[in-house]
């Protein structure tokens with residue numbers, strides 16, 4: 208594996224899931240693999256799970272991890288080719304990225320969309336420029352449009368739950384939009400859709416209000432419906448997530464609180480496991496009753512972030 212920025216870099220998803228579960232059973236089995244190597248974690252926006260789980264994963268592999276909140280502690284970066292840097296930006300990515308690459312064996316980067324200019328965000332300008340100029344393998348810690356470590360974690364968690372059920376038939380997985388107080392990126396929804404469709408081991412339904420359609424390339428293969436109750440019927444897994452509009456980019460249109468997942472709605476499902484990437488707005492996206500119930504697997508999901516990161520880092524170290 209040369210980089211990890213989308214499902215296309217994952218190779219065989221099931222192999223990667225198995226590797227993650229091997230690490231979950233025996234976290235230090237490859238402690239020597241990363242000895243003497245250094246991993247840099249660059250953040251352009253806040254994080255709890257991604258930051259700490261990746262640090263733990265790197266330590267399990269014997270690596271030194273250094274975190275840099277580049278947006279707060281670094282010089283303001285310029286990404287535009289040919290920019291006349293007479294404004295607020297201090298350092299061009301062309302100059303900063305090779306320096307960062309010289310300090311680290313692997314660079315991990317969390318960028319973020321502007322939610323103002325769709326073309327810029329969907330061109331993945333920031334992470335693409337880091338990859339172009341840093342000269343070492345790059346792992347996405349969430350980019351403008353995708354969150355692949357989260358999605359790998361989600362597939363790992365679904366696989367674990369399915370094994371406990373010992374059922375061979377495909378689970379029904381529902382991704383449902385939920386209300387929120389501010390416009391959020393489409394990253395998690397795009398990425399989850401991309402991974403579940405590529406994995407191809409589930410009946411996959413996406414439900415959201417009108418105007419919240421995701422970009423076609425990510426949802427190909429899923430059933431799309433505006434009827435949340437219909438979607439939830441017999442679901443085995445319900446993934447709850449807000450996202451802002453893609454078409455009229457970065458807006459909140461409909462924000463009907465009836466889209467919040469509550470116990471009443473869970474009754475429609477096949478006693479579904481409830482997923483969310485966290486952080487979650489309680490009693491806005493998901494009710495307390497659901498989050499605090501046995502159906503919720505959000506903590507298991509977040510804990511599995513370590514094993515997803517460890518599987519990916521180890522694949523890059525091995526190659």
Ligand code: CP
Pocket residue numbers: 253254255256257258349357484485486
């Ligand atoms: N799910 C997730 O990426 O969480 P953080 O933003 O806390 O890293």
